Structures are given as structure tokens and as C-alpha cells.
Amino acid sequence: MSARRFARTHARLFAAVLVLAAVIPAxxxxxxxxxxxxxxxxxxFAGREAGSPGERLAAEYIAAQLSRMxxxxxxxxxxxxxxxxxxxxxxxxxxxxxxxxxxxDTTKDVIALSFSDDGEVDAPVVFAGYGIVVPETQNxxxxxxxxxxxxxxxxxxxxxxxEDADQQxxxxxxxxxxxxxxxxxxxxxxxxxxxxxxxxxxxNAGLTVPMSFDTALAGSGIPAASVSGAVAAALFAGAxxxxxxxxxxxxxxxxxxxxxxxxxxxxxxxxSLVRETQTGRNVVAYFPATSPAAGVVKPWIAIGAHYDxxxxxxxxxxxxxxxxxGKPHLGADDNASGSAAVLAIAAALSKQPVRRRNLIxxxxxxxxxxxxxxxxxxxxxxxxxxxxxxxxxxxxxxxxHDNKLAVQAxxxxxxxxxxxxxxxxxxxxDLTLQEDxxxxxxxxxxxxxxxxxxxxxxxxxxxxHKPSDTADKINYEDLDRxxxxxxxxxxxxxxxxxxxxxxxxEQSSQTxxxxxxxxxxxxxPDYTSNAKxxxxxxxxxxxxxxxxxxxKGDVIIEIAGQTIANIYDYTYALELLKIDQPVKVVxxxxxxxxxxxxxxxxxx
Amino acid sequence: MACSLRRPALAIVCFLSAAAVGVGxxxxxxxxxxxxxxxxxxxxDFLTRIRRxxxxxxxxxxxxxxxxxxxxxxxxxxxxxxPFYQIYLMDMASGDVKRISPGIGKTTCSFINPETGxxxxxxxxxxxxxKQLQDEELAFRASGEERRYSWxxxxxxxLYVRSAKTGMLRRLTNKRGYDAEGSYSPDGQWIVFxxxxxxxxxxxxxxxxxxxxxxxxxxAEIYIMRADADGSGPKRLTxxxxxxxxxxFSPDGKRIIWRRFDEAGLIADVRTMNLDGSDERQxxxxxxxxxxxxxxxxxxxxxxxxxxxxxENFEIFMVDIDGKKEPVRVTYSDGFxxxxxxxxxxxxxxxxxSRGGGREGQIYxxxxxxxxxxxxxxxxxxRKGPK
Numbered sequence: 001m002s003a004r005r006f007a008r009t010h011a012r013l014f015a016a017v018l019v020l021a022a023v024i025p026a027x028x029x030x031x032x033x034x035x036x037x038x039x040x041x042x043x044x045f046a047g048r049e050a051g052s053p054g055e056r057l058a059a060e061y062i063a064a065q066l067s068r069m070x071x072x073x074x075x076x077x078x079x080x081x082x083x084x085x086x087x088x089x090x091x092x093x094x095x096x097x098x099x100x101x102x103x104x105d106t107t108k109d110v111i112a113l114s115f116s117d118d119g120e121v122d123a124p125v126v127f128a129g130y131g132i133v134v135p136e137t138q139n140x141x142x143x144x145x146x147x148x149x150x151x152x153x154x155x156x157x158x159x160x161x162x163e164d165a166d167q168q169x170x171x172x173x174x175x176x177x178x179x180x181x182x183x184x185x186x187x188x189x190x191x192x193x194x195x196x197x198x199x200x201x202x203x204n205a206g207l208t209v210p211m212s213f214d215t216a217l218a219g220s221g222i223p224a225a226s227v228s229g230a231v232a233a234a235l236f237a238g239a240x241x242x243x244x245x246x247x248x249x250x251x252x253x254x255x256x257x258x259x260x261x262x263x264x265x266x267x268x269x270x271x272s273l274v275r276e277t278q279t280g281r282n283v284v285a286y287f288p289a290t291s292p293a294a295g296v297v298k299p300w301i302a303i304g305a306h307y308d309x310x311x312x313x314x315x316x317x318x319x320x321x322x323x324x325x326g327k328p329h330l331g332a333d334d335n336a337s338g339s340a341a342v343l344a345i346a347a348a349l350s351k352q353p354v355r356r357r358n359l360i361x362x363x364x365x366x367x368x369x370x371x372x373x374x375x376x377x378x379x380x381x382x383x384x385x386x387x388x389x390x391x392x393x394x395x396x397x398x399x400x401h402d403n404k405l406a407v408q409a410x411x412x413x414x415x416x417x418x419x420x421x422x423x424x425x426x427x428x429x430d431l432t433l434q435e436d437x438x439x440x441x442x443x444x445x446x447x448x449x450x451x452x453x454x455x456x457x458x459x460x461x462x463x464x465h466k467p468s469d470t471a472d473k474i475n476y477e478d479l480d481r482x483x484x485x486x487x488x489x490x491x492x493x494x495x496x497x498x499x500x501x502x503x504x505x506e507q508s509s510q511t512x513x514x515x516x517x518x519x520x521x522x523x524x525p526d527y528t529s530n531a532k533x534x535x536x537x538x539x540x541x542x543x544x545x546x547x548x549x550x551x552k553g554d555v556i557i558e559i560a561g562q563t564i565a566n567i568y569d570y571t572y573a574l575e576l577l578k579i580d581q582p583v584k585v586v587x588x589x590x591x592x593x594x595x596x597x598x599x600x601x602x603x604x
Numbered sequence: 605m606a607c608s609l610r611r612p613a614l615a616i617v618c619f620l621s622a623a624a625v626g627v628g629x630x631x632x633x634x635x636x637x638x639x640x641x642x643x644x645x646x647x648x649d650f651l652t653r654i655r656r657x658x659x660x661x662x663x664x665x666x667x668x669x670x671x672x673x674x675x676x677x678x679x680x681x682x683x684x685x686x687p688f689y690q691i692y693l694m695d696m697a698s699g700d701v702k703r704i705s706p707g708i709g710k711t712t713c714s715f716i717n718p719e720t721g722x723x724x725x726x727x728x729x730x731x732x733x734x735k736q737l738q739d740e741e742l743a744f745r746a747s748g749e750e751r752r753y754s755w756x757x758x759x760x761x762x763l764y765v766r767s768a769k770t771g772m773l774r775r776l777t778n779k780r781g782y783d784a785e786g787s788y789s790p791d792g793q794w795i796v797f798x799x800x801x802x803x804x805x806x807x808x809x810x811x812x813x814x815x816x817x818x819x820x821x822x823x824a825e826i827y828i829m830r831a832d833a834d835g836s837g838p839k840r841l842t843x844x845x846x847x848x849x850x851x852x853f854s855p856d857g858k859r860i861i862w863r864r865f866d867e868a869g870l871i872a873d874v875r876t877m878n879l880d881g882s883d884e885r886q887x888x889x890x891x892x893x894x895x896x897x898x899x900x901x902x903x904x905x906x907x908x909x910x911x912x913x914x915x916e917n918f919e920i921f922m923v924d925i926d927g928k929k930e931p932v933r934v935t936y937s938d939g940f941x942x943x944x945x946x947x948x949x950x951x952x953x954x955x956x957x958s959r960g961g962g963r964e965g966q967i968y969x970x971x972x973x974x975x976x977x978x979x980x981x982x983x984x985x986x987r988k989g990p991k
Contacts, residue, residue, distance in 0.1 A: 403655055417660035418682075418701075425699030428969075430655035432960070 001334055001367075001395050001441050001460070031476040032347065033483060036065070036340035037398065040307060041332035041471040048331060049311025050366035050373070051088055051278030058307055062283045062363050065343050069350040071285035071361055074382040080285040084376035085277050086366055090114045090211055093272035095225050097195070099234040100265055109228040111208045112271040113179055113196065115566070119223040120270040121193040124153045125235060128259040129250050131157025131182040131194070132173055135572075140172050144185070147258045151190035154267055156235060157182055158247060159198045159209065159226070165253030173253070176572075179209065183220035184569045188562065193269050195235075196226040199247040205229065221532075221565035223271035238264030280308070280365035282373045284382070287350055287359045298389040298499035302360035303345055303490060304374070305338030305394040306367030306442055310465060317368065319465040327467040332474050334464065337398030339363055341456070344483040345490060357389060357494045364442050367395075374442035375537075378449045389499035391446040392490060393455040395439075400458045400478035403430045405485075409443045411435030411505035413452035419489055419500075427485035438507045438524075448524065448538040448552065452500040454489075456482060504541035519577045519600035521545050523556070525567050533557040533588065534570040548585060548598040558586035559598070647936040650977055651953060651970035656960055657694075660701075663964035664692075665956035666943055668787075671718035673948045677704075678967055679712055679725075687741040691725045704766050706773070709734035710758060713785045717831065719792030721768035726784035728760040730775070757782040757800060757820040765831075776833060780804040782820065785849050788831060790857040794879075795831050798824045798849035798862075802840070819869060821847040826862055828879060841881035847872075850896055855903045861887075863895040863908075874908050874927070887927030889987060893918075896943045899925065901950040902974065905981050907934070909942030918942045920955060922977060929984040932977075940965055950974050 039045075039061060046054035063080045073080050095112045096105040104110050112118075126148055134142040144157070161170060161177040179196060186194045198204050206229025227235075236243050239262055249257045289299060309331030313320050318329060330336075346361045360383065366372035378385055390413075397405075410416040410433040417433060424431055437447035443455035458478075463469040493500070507524070522543015523536055533555040539545040550556075556564050560583040562573040577583055582599045647654075658664035661682025668677050674696050679689035683703070691705035691714045705711045709729035716723055728734060761784045763776040777783040781801030788795055803816050803823035815822050824847045829838035841860070842848040847869060851862035860879060865872040874887040874897040887906060888894040894910040905925055911918045913933075918940045923931040935941035939958035946953050953972040956965040 403653055421657075421659045422699035422701060424655075424659070425657065425694060425696060428653065428655055431659050432656075433659055 001457075001464075031480050032344040033337070033340035033479045034474075034476045036343050037332055037336045037474050037476070037479070038471045040336035040339055041330040041469075043328060043330070045330075047311040047313070047328040048307060048309045049315075050086065050280040050308045050369060052311050054311065055280065055308055055365055059281045059283050059363075059365070062307060062339065062343070063285075066283065066285040066346065066361060069287075069347050071287055071346065071350065074284055074286055074360070077382065080283050082282040082284045082377065082382065083279050084282065084366070084373060085279050086369065086372045086376075087275050088278040088369075089276045091274050091276065092211060093118075093274040094270075095272050096270045097225070097227055097231055098266075098268040099231060100237075102234055104227070104231050104234075108208065109231050110225055110269075111211065112273045113183070113194075113209060113220070113224040113226060114212045114273070115180060115183065115220045116224040116271045116273050117219040117222055118272050119193070120268070121154055121223055122266075122268040123192045125156055125195075125262040125265060125267045126150045126153045126191075126259060127156045127236075127239075127246070127262050128186070129158065129246075129257065130161055130173070130177065131155065131185060131196075132161060132176050133181075133185040133188075134172060134176050140169075142173060142176075144259060145189045148189075148260075150186065152192055153261075154193045154195060154269060155186040155189075155191040156195045156197060156262065157186070158202070158250070159196050159204075160202050162251045162253045163201055163247075164251040169253045179224070180220065180566075180569075181572050183222065183224045184565070184572055186224075187220065187222045187565070191222060193222050193271070194220075194224040195267075195269065196224070197232040197235075197243070198226070198229075200229070200244045201247045201251060206232070219273075219532075219565065220569075221563075223269060225269060225271050235262055235265055235267065280373055280376075282365055282377055283307070283363040284377065285361050287346070287355060287361070289358050290353065290355045295497050296356050297497065298387050299357050300360060300383050300387050301357045301389045301490065301493055302362055302391045302446075303342050303394075303486070304360075304362035304364060304391065304442060305342045306335050306364040306373065307339040308365040308368055308373070309334060309336075310368055313465075313467070315369070317465055320467055324467045329465065329467050330470050332471040333396050333398040333458075333461070333469050335367070335395050336471070337396060337474055337479055338394030338456075341394045341397050341479060341483045341486065344480070345487045348483070348487045349490060349494075352491065352494075355494050356496075358383075359490070359494060360388075367442055371440075371442055371445050374445040378445050385446075385449045385451060388446075388449075388451045389496075390493050391443070391451045391453045392486060392493075393441060393443040393446070393453065394457075394482075394486070395441040395443075395455055396457050396459065396464075397482050398458065398474035398476075398479050399461050400475045400482070403428075403478075404432065404458070405429040405482060406432045406434060406457050406459060408434040408439050408455040408457060409437035409447060409453045409505075411503060412437050412447055412454070413500040413503055415452070415500040416454060419492060423485055423488040423492065427481060427488065429481070429485065435505055436507075437505050447505070450502050450504070452502050456486060458482075506542050507540040519574060519579055520602060521574065521577070521598060521600050522547075523550065524552075525570065532565055534564050534567060544598050544601050548596045550585070550587065550596065550598070551589075553589070555588040556585060557588060557593075559583060645932065645980060647934070649980070650934050650973050652973065654968060654970040656966055657954065657969040658967045663689075664967050665965045666713060667694075667954040667956070667967045668715050668945055669947050669954065670716045670721065671948055673952075675716060675721075676954060676967075677714040677716050677723055677725075679714060683707065685742075686738050687745060688738065691723065693723065704771075705729070708738070710737075710761070712761070715787040717765075717768075717788050717792045718790055723766045723768070724776075724786050724788065724795065725764060725766070726761045726786065727764050728758050728762070730762070731758075731760040757824070759800065759804065759820070763795070763797060776829075777838075778834075782824065785851065787852045789853045790855060793831050794828060794853070794857075795833075796826060796828045796841075796851040796853060796860055796862075797838075798851060799827050799838075800824045821849070821865070822867070822869065824849050826851050826860065826881075828860075841877065841879075852898055854899050855901050861897045861899055861906065863897060865893075865895075874906060874923075876925075885927065887923060887925075888921075888931060889927075890931070894921075898945050900946050900974070900977075901948055902978075904978065907944035907946065907953070909944065916940075920944045922981060923987075924981050924984075928987055929981060930987050932980045932984050934977075939963075946972060 045058045048058045097110045129144040161173040209226035310329040313329045364373035443453045446453040522540035522545040524538040538552045577600045579602045582597045664680035676694045688710040706729040711727040714725035761782045779801040781804045783799045786797035800823040826841045827838040847865040861876045872893045872895045877884040890912045892912040897908040920934040921931040937959040941957045943956040957968045
């Protein structure tokens with residue numbers, strides 16, 4: 001299960017409320033899933049981080065299993081590996097600042113921010129305090145740019161927010177002190193570039209901002225870099241006040257402590273960022289229908305699970321405690337269990353004498369960093385997605401407790417309750433059906449593509465996203481039962497003439513976008529996009545965006561007068577919206593620039 | 605207060621009107637019941653591998669087994685356009701479910717003939733207003749209002765039997781009044797059911813008419829008739845004011861078990877009698893709403909539902925067949941648990957529960973630990989009664 005967007009906080013919640021199963025008895029050696037789980041969750045694969053050697057080994061193991069069962073590469077492909085590229089991180093590519101006659105060119109002195117555009121700017125310099133602009137809607141006047149003209153200039157700002165302000169003021173300012181927001185504010189005011197200083201009164205005084213892992217790829221639209229105390233000193237040479245004194249004044253939170261031009265110095269700033277692109281591999285194979293698909297509507301069906309996990313847990317979503325930090329996150333439940341279920345179902349259905357639909361078996365990578373693998377597949381589908389009758393996903397199915405099995409995304413087709421009821425009579429699970437398809441797993445990808453989908457899960461547990469999610473804790477007996485139930489479901493779907501009807505589920509406001517935003521627009525950002533602007537991965541049924549005529553694939557470039565270069569700009573812009581107050585949205589549909597009016601609703 | 609079927613509740617909402625009275629009554633009962641009695645045993649002593657059997661649709665309940673345990677017949681609201689129950693037959697091996705009632709109007713209380721596999725149920729589909737009533741109910745729901753109770757003892761309700769061989773329906777009763785809650789004798793030759801027909805057969809006093817208008821179930825009595833009857837000559841077995849309903853035969857076919865409400869419709873108790881109505885015995889005495897009795901196939905004990913522990917908290921209890929011991933609690937979940945029906949081999953229990961959330965019930969299934977149940981009943985203290 002992906003933690004990137006939602007699950008981190010959820011996981012803590014789950015962990016807190018979960019009543020854990022007692023010791024689970026070892027399953028019989030005849031388990032159809034155990035070997036798969038034990039292999040995938042072995043040290044050899046080192047936690048299967050997308051793009052890592054462990055992921056490659058795991059993909060090869062999976063491909064070999066599928067090949068052994070007689071599965072074939074998808075039509076037009078020579079093997080079952082379906083590679084895709086993704087951004088795994090960034091590093092500075094030689095950023096440089098020339099202040100007067102002094103050149104600073106080490107990363108100790110100048111380092112591009114992870115969302116910087118590449119560029120070289122030679123322009124007048126203006127100091128703009130903390131560089132914070134609180135939207136008017138907050139009824140809290142704070143605008144570092146209020147008295148400044150920064151157009152076509154390089155803006156120098158302090159990192160963080162005023163240190164000595166009262167808690168409430170700090171609370172508000174903190175929300176808008178993210179460097180993404182500061183870069184956007186500078187750009188919105190016409191600045192050519194942004195330079196960030198960690199002030200002498202702040203934590204990490206005088207230090208540059210380390211390069212952060214940032215998979216939301218799009219840049220901020222201007223060059224942006226942080227500089228050391230030495231560079232700061234050079235910039236403030238000849239300034240009316242020392243940086244220490246200026247910061248002290250600003251730190252009271254007094255919004256009227258204005259910035260000023262640093263007109264005694266010249267600055268030439270060059271930023272260069274190298275985004276580290278890696279290749280992940282989905283493993284996708286299929287079992288062709290045994291008979292010509294006469295009368296069968298939508299002749300394809302897919303089952304899938306992500307096989308990647310967190311590797312050594314260095315990228316954010318690990319929940320490992322200090323003592324376990326850096327150890328392999330073996331991901332037995334997340335998601336060797338789901339992968340094993342998919343392989344076991346494939347093995348069972350490979351022996352099916354009659355298959356009326358082509359069965360795709362997909363093992364996704366890069367799910368943990370934002371459903372990247374499945375999204376890559378759907379965005380460039382080897383088989384037309386509208387020919388998929390259904391997609392069945394498995395994510396964390398190895399920790400069954402008390403016979404309880406959750407099936408999610410059942411709202412995506414009116415057929416699901418009935419199909420599941422029938423299949424479960426013999427299987428005998430205590431089923432919980434959850435209609436919501438907006439789940440932090442690959443089922444969300446297929447829901448966005450209007451494919452009737454299901455996700456099977458036994459839920460989170462205390463070992464979620466920790467090195468302690470190991471194969472010995474898997475309940476193999478019940479994992480086998482889940483595979484049997486799902487085989488029955490898939491068999492039934494393969495045999496039907498008709499394809500299940502797709503139903504669009506309205507996204508509940510709790511899962512829509514970022515918390516803390518009060519308005520509801522019904523947009524579903526594509527977090528994996530490199531596009532300039534905000535690429536819509538979908539729109540919520542019945543939501544304001546859909547009503548405004550926006551659709552999946554549109555790229556929003558302006559909303560309420562704010563230009564949008566990326567998801568952060570968009571999130572910030574949402575703060576400016578008012579409930580029930582229509583705003584202009586400019587967006588690209590293909591190469592055509594369009595406009596519409598969107599009326600935000602209230603988050604419930 | 606009124607409520608439905610072979611049972612009051614599933615419309616759990618239906619108790620709200622009487623809730624104030626009931627809660628006070630039961631609060632005093634609660635004070636008398638020692639906590640230790642509840643701490644000693646738990647649900648898992650009797651029920652294992654608990655699971656939800658029906659998942660489709662808004663609600664389902666009243667599952668009854670075929671004699672070979674391979675089928676379960678139940679009522680469910682699961683098709684668009686009809687907000688009332690229809691009758692479905694589930695194949696317990698393949699999981700296939702098919703509707704066997706006409707699909708229009710209201711139906712309730714099905715039962716499978718142990719010998720022929722024919723299915724008995726009550727239906728109003730012959731009522732020309734059926735479609736209109738469906739639409740009215742849907743419109744009412746769409747309005748967002750809630751009603752106090754939802755079971756109306758529709759006098760159009762008649763008993764039908766669906767032939768297992770031909771699928772044809774045959775009407776068994778033809779009298780104005782609610783005819784429902786029917787079940788077969790073990791040899792499939794007899795049907796016992798509940799009916800309010802007496803209120804429509806004779807002139808009513810003004811007080812009785814008012815009673816009929818507000819709570820027709822008051823007039824429900826137990827009747828017995830031949831399974832091959834055409835509606836003529838059912839024999840009335842009970843003659844006491846208050847709702848008599850939910851009758852079933854004992855496994856040996858010699859007695860009938862049912863529940864009787866008091867005149868106010870607040871307190872109900874489980875009773876048994878001979879097939880001719882003689883030798884009536886009261887099996888429960890909680891002073892609460894104890895109903896939906898069903899005798900375990902061993903013939904040794906009775907499973908039933910009671911709200912002894914809280915007005916809207918129905919739980920399943922069991923008691924020895926003569927009701928001499930204090931009943932033993934079986935379920936320990938919030939919300940509604942009731943309508944227990946053991947499988948013919950006595951090893952499983954189907955019941956209706958709202959434990960999955962919400963107010964509406966669904967059918968649950970679990971393995972039944974018969975030995976443990978016998979032990980618990982044997983070890984139970986003598987019956988205490990409400991006073």
C-alpha cells in the first residue's frame with residue numbers, strides 16, 4: 001500500500017486501534033502462496049525498492065514464475081517486463097552564485113532547491129523578509145511583498161518563518177512558509193529568481209537547504225537556490241542593517257517590517273538541477289482466451305498487485321523506529337502477499353480448460369512512491385483500457401484476523417455485491433464491502449480509467465511499513481483462501497458475456513486532496529506528472545471540476561488569477577478560493593488553451 | 605408499538621415509539637442480572653468462523669434451511685424499484701442466489717418444505733396497489749424522513765407456495781387479514797402460521813376497531829392447516845389477546861413453539877403447545893421482549909432472541925426445551941442479533957444481525973458448538989423469572 005499520499009497518518013491510526021491477532025499457526029506446507037511470499041520477502045530482494053537491484057531480481061523471479069505457468073508477453077511485446085521511468089531523486093548539477101567579484105560554487109555555499117528551474121539570472125537584488133504571503137482569505141494581513149517592487153529582480157528571502165511571534169501567528173505563517181510557496185509568491189510577483197538564506201537567528205543558521213526527495217516533479221517556474229551564511233554576508237555588504245538586526249525586527253511577526261533593495265551588490269545566479277531518473281519494471285503477462293471471444297464484450301480482464309516496497313526505507317514513508325532505521329523493509333504483507341495471491345490465482349486459472357476472456361496478470365512496481373507503475377501502464381496501455389472488463393487488485397492480504405476480509409472499490413460497479421456474495425458462500429469470509437475506490441493502492445489508477453475494479457485487503461497492522469513486516473507473520477492458510485475466493489470471482493468474470501458496468505463513485509471529502517484546504521474542487525491531481533501546470537488524473541463525479549467541464553488529462557495552468565506551474569502552486573491557489581464564489585480556470589486540453597468557470601464547494 | 609414478521613425487529617427503528625417505557629423497564633432488569641453471569645462465557649464459546657453471508661442489497665434476514673442443508677431461503681431487499689422484501693433461495697454449494705417470489709409487492713417469512721422443497725412465503729403481489737405502494741415507499745425514503753416503524757401487518761398478505769418442480773405459485777389463503785409467518789411440519793404435511801383474520805371476520809367494538817387501526821398485530825393468532833389446503837378450514841390454536849406469531853414445529857413434529865406478546869405489545873415470551881393447542885407452556889420469563897424461538901435439531905434446547913439487556917440491543921439466548929433453567933446468552937455484539945436458525949445437522953447457525961454496521965440486518969453464518977451449548981445449558985442455574 002502506498003503511503004505517499006494518504007497512508008502515513010492512516011497507518012498510525014490503524015496501528016493505534018488495531019487489535020492484533022494472536023500467534024497465527026504455521027500454515028501447511030502445501031500452501032499455494034507461501035513460497036512466493038517467502039521468496040519475495042527474502043533478504044535477497046532487500047525490500048524491492050523501485051529501480052533497485054532487489055526490484056530487478058524480484059521482477060525476474062516473478063517473470064520466471066509466470067513463464068513457467070505458460071503466460072505470454074502482451075501482444076506486440078517480446079518479454080513480460082514493461083519498463084517505465086520515474087524520478088527517484090535530485091542532485092545539484094553545479095549551481096553557482098557570483099556576488100560582486102566573488103564566486104561561490106560549492107554545494108556548501110549554493111545549492112539549487114529540489115524544485116528549481118535550471119537557469120542563469122543576472123539581475124538587481126531585493127530582500128523580501130521571510131517572503132511569506134498569507135492569502136487574504138485568511139483574514140490575517142501578512143505580505144512580505146506589500147511595499148516592494150521585485151519585477152525582473154532576484155528576490156532574497158529568509159527560510160522558515162518569524163521566530164518570536166506568538167503561537168497563533170506562527171501557526172498561520174508556518175502554513176505559508178514552505179519553500180514551494182515562497183518560490184511561487186516570488187514568481188507571482190514577477191521575480192526572476194529566488195535565493196533563500198537560513199538566517200542567523202534560525203535553526204540551521206547559515207546552512208544551505210539539503211536536497212530533498214521530491215517525486216512531484218514539476219519545477220517552480222523560476223531558478224531557486226539556497227545559499228550559505230558566507231554568501232548572505234556578501235549580499236548584505238553595504239546594506240542599511242545587518243542581517244542579524246533585520247531578522248530580529250522581522251521575528252516579532254510585525255508585518256510592517258519591510259524588505260528593501262540590496263542595491264550595493266550585484267548577483268549572478270546560475271542554478272542547475274540533475275533529476276535522477278530511474279527505470280522501474282512492471283511485470284505483465286497474459287493468458288489468452290481459449291476460445292474466440294464471440295459475444296464477449298470487452299475481451300480482457302486483469303488481476304494485479306504491486307511487488308515493490310520501501311527498500312531500506314530511506315524515502316520518507318518508512319515507519320521504522322530508530323533502532324530499525326535503514327534495515328531492509330521486507331514487505332511480506334506489503335505486498336509480497338498480494339503478489340503471491342496474484343501468482344496463485346494465475347496458476348489456478350492457467351489450468352482452466354475454457355477462458356472466454358484474455359487474462360492479464362500484472363505485478364506493478366513503484367506503487368509505494370505514488371502508484372507510478374500502474375499509472376504508467378494505464379497512460380500507455382499495451383491493451384486498450386476500455387477493453388478491460390474489470391481489474392482486481394490485491395494489497396496487503398496476508399494478515400487475516402478473525403476471518404475478516406475487506407473488499408474495496410465495490411462502488412465501481414453494481415455487479416460487485418452480487419458477485420462477491422455468491423463467491424463467498426463457499427469461501428466463507430466475514431466480508432466487509434467498501435464502496436470507495438479512492439484508495440492508496442493501484443485500484444485507484446484503474447478506477448480513474450473507468451475500469452470496474454476491486455481491491456482485496458486484510459488491512460494495516462503494527463508492522464506496516466516497518467522492517468518487521470516479515471514472512472513468518474503471514475497467515476498463509478487464509479491467504480490461500482483469499483486466492484481461492486478471488487479465483488472464483490475472476491473465473492465468473494471471464495465467463496460472462498457482458499462486461500460489468502462501470503459506476504463512478506463520488507469521492508468523499510476526507511480523501512479528496514490535501515487536508516487543511518477548506519474548499520472542495522473535485523480535482524484529482526496526477527502526482528506523477530512532469531507537466532508544467534496541474535495535470536488532472538481525474539475529476540470527482542458530481543464535483544465542481546466535473547461540473548465546470550474539466551476532465552482527466554486536462555492541465556490547469558491558471559486558477560483565480562494564479563498561474564499554476566505544479567501541484568504546490570495549485571494547493572496554494574486553493575487557499576485563495578472561496579466557497580460558492582466562481583473563479584476562472586485556464587487549462588490546456590491537448591494543445592488547445594481553454595477557459596471555464598469553476599464554483600468551489602465546501603468540504604464537508 | 606408494532607413490528608414485523610416472525611419477529612418484531614429488524615426494523616429496529618420500530619421500537620422507538622415504545623422506547624421510553626422499554627428502557628426504564630429494562631434498566632431495572634439489568635440491575636438484577638449479575639455481571640458475572642455475562643463475564644463467564646463469550647460468543648466464541650458457541651460461535652466460530654462467524655461471517656456475513658449476505659452482502660448484496662440494503663437488508664436481508666430470516667434465513668431458513670432446506671432439510672439437506674444445501675439451500676437457504678431468506679428475504680432481502682436487493683433489487684432497484686422495490687423497497688420491500690422479496691424471497692431468495694441460496695445454493696449453499698455454488699453460492700447461486702435466485703429470487704423465487706414475484707418481485708412486486710411485499711413478501712415475508714419463507715420456509716422450505718422438508719419433503720418437497722417447495723417454498724412457502726407470504727406475499728401481497730396480487731394487490732393491484734402494489735406498484736403504487738412501492739413507489740410511495742421509495743418517495744418517502746427519498747424525502748429523508750424516518751418513520752417510527754415499518755411493518756404494517758398488511759391485510760393483503762396471503763400465504764403462497766412455490767413449487768420446486770414447476771416454479772408455479774399457488775395461493776394457500778384467501779381471507780382478509782395478515783396471513784404470514786408460516787412454516788412446515790417435519791413431514792411437510794402441515795403448515796402453522798399467524799393470522800389477524802379474526803379481526804376481519806367479526807364485528808369489532810369501537811375499542812377493538814381503534815386497536816386494529818393502531819396495532820393490528822394485537823389480533824394475530826396461531827393457526828394450523830394441511831399443507832395441501834386451499835385456504836379452507838385452518839384451525840385456530842390460540843385465543844389470548846396480544847400478538848401470537850412466529851410459530852415453528854418441534855423437530856419431532858409433536859409440538860409448536862411460538863412467541864406471545866402481552867396486550868401492550870411490550871413484553872413477549874416463548875411458549876410451546878401441542879398441535880391441538882393444548883398443554884401450553886411458557887419457556888421464557890425475562891419480562892422483556894423474548895421472541896423468534898427455534899428449536900435445535902437435537903430437540904434439547906431453544907434458541908431465541910431477547911432485548912433483556914437493552915431495549916434496542918437484541919441478543920440471542922438459549923434455554924433448555926422445558927424452560928426450567930436460566931437462559932444462556934449466546935451473542936455479545938452491539939446492535940441486533942436475532943432470528944437464530946440452526947442448520948438441520950445442528951452444526952451451524954444462521955441468524956440475522958446488524959453487527960456489520962447500520963440499522964439494517966444481514967444474514968450471518970457461524971459454526972455452532974453444540975457440545976458447548978449443552979454444557980452451558982446443563983450448568984445454568986434454575987430459572988429466575990422477572991420478579
